[in-house]
Amino acid sequence: MGIILALDFGGTKLTAGVVDTAVHHTHDLTWQAHKRVYSPADGHAQVDLATMTALGRELLAGERATAVGVSFGGPADYHTGLVRLSHHVVGWEETPLQQRLEGIFAAPVRIDNDANVAALGEWRFGAGQGVADLLYITVSTGVGGGWIVGGRPYRGHNGMAGEIGHTIVDPAGPICLCGKQGCVERLASGPYMAADLADALGMPGHEIAGHDVAEMAAWGDEVALAILQRGAWALGVGIGNAANLMNPQRVILGGGVTKSGTGWWEKVRQTARQTALPQVQFDIVPAALADDAPLWGAVALMETE
Amino acid sequence: MGIILALDFGGTKLTAGVVDTAVHHTHDLTWQAHKRVYSPADGHAQVDLATMTALGRELLAGERATAVGVSFGGPADYHTGLVRLSHHVVGWEETPLQQRLEGIFAAPVRIDNDANVAALGEWRFGAGQGVADLLYITVSTGVGGGWIVGGRPYRGHNGMAGEIGHTIVDPAGPICLCGKQGCVERLASGPYMAADLADALGMPGHEIAGHDVAEMAAWGDEVALAILQRGAWALGVGIGNAANLMNPQRVILGGGVTKSGTGWWEKVRQTARQTALPQVQFDIVPAALADDAPLWGAVALMETE
CATH class of the missing domain: 3.30.420.40 (ATPase, nucleotide binding domain)
Known part of the structure; x- marks a missing residue:
């Protein structure tokens, strides 16, 4: 080339x-x-x-x-x-x-x-090499996704495929900027978790960042831990639903929120596994190319x- | 051939x-x-x-x-x-x-x-002719799905793709035989809606069939109508989530429950449209081959x- x-x-x-x-x-x-x-x-x-x-x-x-x-x-x-x-x-x-x-x-x-x-990138050079069907999810400022299907990028009818961040996992959940309640991004993205923590601590508008939630949770703060676990749960349900629908071989997670520690990863994996039918095979791995x-x-x- | x-x-x-x-x-x-x-x-x-x-x-x-x-x-x-x-x-x-x-x-x-x-069948001879990316859903005794992706049948990593019936749309919902709460099949399939109606009428175990729910709803029974609408809502959220994830051009619905009348169809379409992001284009049509x-x-x- x-x-x-x-x-x-x-x-x-x-x-x-x-x-x-x-x-x-x-x-x-x-x-x-x-x-x-x-x-x-x-x-x-x-x-x-x-x-x-x-x-x-x-x-x-x-x-x-x-x-x-x-x-x-x-x-x-x-x-x-x-x-x-x-x-x-x-x-x-x-x-x-x-x-x-x-x-x-x-x-x-x-x-x-x-x-x-x-x-x-992950499919060609990273954690998805040799995997024909995969879903990549970035969990960061937002929650977005991209598909490889049958060994090719898949973009959908008008290029909008991969919007796992705006799938609904809790119709009674908090309202997202997109107008819906309880979509994955509202519960699992860094800024929203930070805003929920600031609210819970009675200091809305304060300068709490996404990584502060994980740090406070690691220090044993129960409010921060609950918010982080709820985010991991929401992402896990979203992944489990995607697994039932598309049965990709692998789900690759990248983005800042994936650095939230082993507890976060365990909750994501456990929830996704419980949400998917037992016969649906897939694994969840960290992105390799950061x-x-x-x-x-x-x-x-x-x-x- | x-x-x-x-x-x-x-x-x-x-x-x-x-x-x-x-x-x-x-x-x-x-x-x-x-x-x-x-x-x-x-x-x-x-x-x-x-x-x-x-x-x-x-x-x-x-x-x-x-x-x-x-x-x-x-x-x-x-x-x-x-x-x-x-x-x-x-x-x-x-x-x-x-x-x-x-x-x-x-x-x-x-x-x-x-x-x-x-x-x-629907892709080749029915309501999906000429559509490269489609999701077919049967809403009947169970709720199952099948994909055409990029003009080819898509079955997933180990043949389990299409299980939209067991995607979760309400984690606080009733328990399904699959062990999860609030999956689409638990809320939208004929036998489950019939069982919920029998329960609501205080006659569990009675011989109420799936089509009885739609018939009673059509006759103005408010309990039956609420159950039917909740089923249509659940299916609509499932379809909207699938649209966000995969952005198929068309979703085709077949099976006995799709004969539940225009109110059911309106609720399914409206809910799916509200669940999907505004930019995600798709339509929902009845199966042609019955x-x-x-x-x-x-x-x-x-x-x-």
């Missing part, structure tokens, strides 16, 4: 990497160059695009990219190459990102949302299709 | 059909011969198999089948050709049905469970793969 430039528009982080597929074997790729910068809190799509362009050119160091693969942290359409919007950065509405980057780098470009691309899963997926996006 | 013999082991009903693909166009197949018999209430696998063999031979009328496609009403494995068991008829445990029928009819045989086969969906699917099983 040649030199692939991989770009990850991660909302708060912009990351680029370059691999030379002519030098490395495809099952043993390493970054020839790799760099991450943080975008400003009051950022704008145009600034992010300019920053990423400079980053890409810096890493290419005068060479020409054969292809450019892109992960976008928000609704982005693989088939049209359009970014629908970003939940973190203004100015992205209906941006033809694929077309723009093709103009800038004079090479074929493919884009997709971060969950789909991370699923592809923060670089979308970037590796962006490489795979250009390799495989 | 020639003459295809299709067999549907439906638990209480045994149906066979013969089509000649050399005579008819593949998009316009009709039965050359078709017959349904009812198996005795105290039946046995050996009796069913003998009855079906006689039925097949009668319909073939001395001709030789080029291939035999089989729908089995219970856990059956497409890849191994084994029937795991029947929930309705004793003696089916670990029966090598594919192998047996290949011996009897001296032709290649494929078997699969009824939900997968009905999905294939009781013959598995039989047509058995034809398609031999045609397509």
Whole structure:
């Protein structure tokens, strides 16, 4: 394939990497160059695009990219190459990102949302190698998912497959921004667990972060522990339901919340196993590529299709 | 392909059909011969198999089948050709049905469970023609599902995909035979709704059937109506969750409970639409092939793969 430039528009982080597929074997790729910068809190799509362009050119160091693969942290359409919007950065509405980057780098470009691309990365280079049917779930600021079905990325009828975060697991649960009660993201994502902890402690609006919940739970705080366990339970029901529906061989979990300790993992696994029928076989494993899963997926996006 | 013999082991009903693909166009197949018999209430696998063999031979009328496609009403494995068991008829445990029928009819045989086969039938000849990604759901004695993904039957890692009936939609709901609380089948299937109505009327164990619930609801009985609406709600949440996860283009509903009237359909559609994210596009339509969906699917099983 040649030199692939991989770009990850991660909302708060912009990351680029370059691999030379002519030098490395495809099952043993390493970054020839790799760099991450943080975008400003009051950022704008145009600034992010300019920053990423400079980053890409810096890493290419005068060479020409054969292809450019892109992960976008928000609704982005693989088939049209359009970014629908970003939940973190203004100015992205209906941006033809694929077309723009093709103009800038004079090479074929493919884009997709971060969950789909991370699923592809883990499947090709990480914890899902050799697994024909898998569900990747990122449990972080939000809860998103991506599918590999029959050894191919699966995006659904209009590119919306993988929204496990907005499946309902408790119709009597708290209300999510999406308008529904008790969806997985409302119960299991970092910011929502932090907000629930702040509320429970009688200090709503205070600066409690997602990882504080896990830390306080580890220190033995019972309120924090209950919130963390409820999140793990919700995710477990969501995974068990997905297993009953699709029977993937493997479910891969990535994102900051998965660093919440063994108690969290046990609760997720136990609940998923109890929710799925006994005959439904699957396992649940941690992501192998950590923060670089979308970037590796962006490489795979250009390799495989 | 020639003459295809299709067999549907439906638990209480045994149906066979013969089509000649050399005579008819593949998009316009009709039965050359078709017959349904009812198996005795105290039946046995050996009796069913003998009855079906006689039925097949009668319909073939001395001709030789080029291939035999089989729908089995219970856990059956497409890849191994084994029937795991029947929930309705004793003696089916670990029966090598594919192998047996290949011996009897001296032709290649494929078997699969009824939900997968009905999905294939509706996709090939019914309400799912031209739809690459669809979920077929039968809402009847149980609630089962089958997938077409990317224009192919999808069975999952160990053949268990499609178990939407045992996804949880209300963790505080009543207990199902599967051991979980508030799964779709516990709330939406005919026998469970009938049992709930008998309980609510203070006559547990009485002979109330699934269709009685819909009839009493139509006559204005508020208890029956509430039970029917709760079933439709549960199915709607299950469908909405499946839409968020997989974003199929179409969901096709078949089975006796789908004859419960427009109020039931409205509640299912409305709940599914509210459960899915607004961007997730899909529609919900009635099955077109009615009781013959598995039989047509058995034809398609031999045609397509």
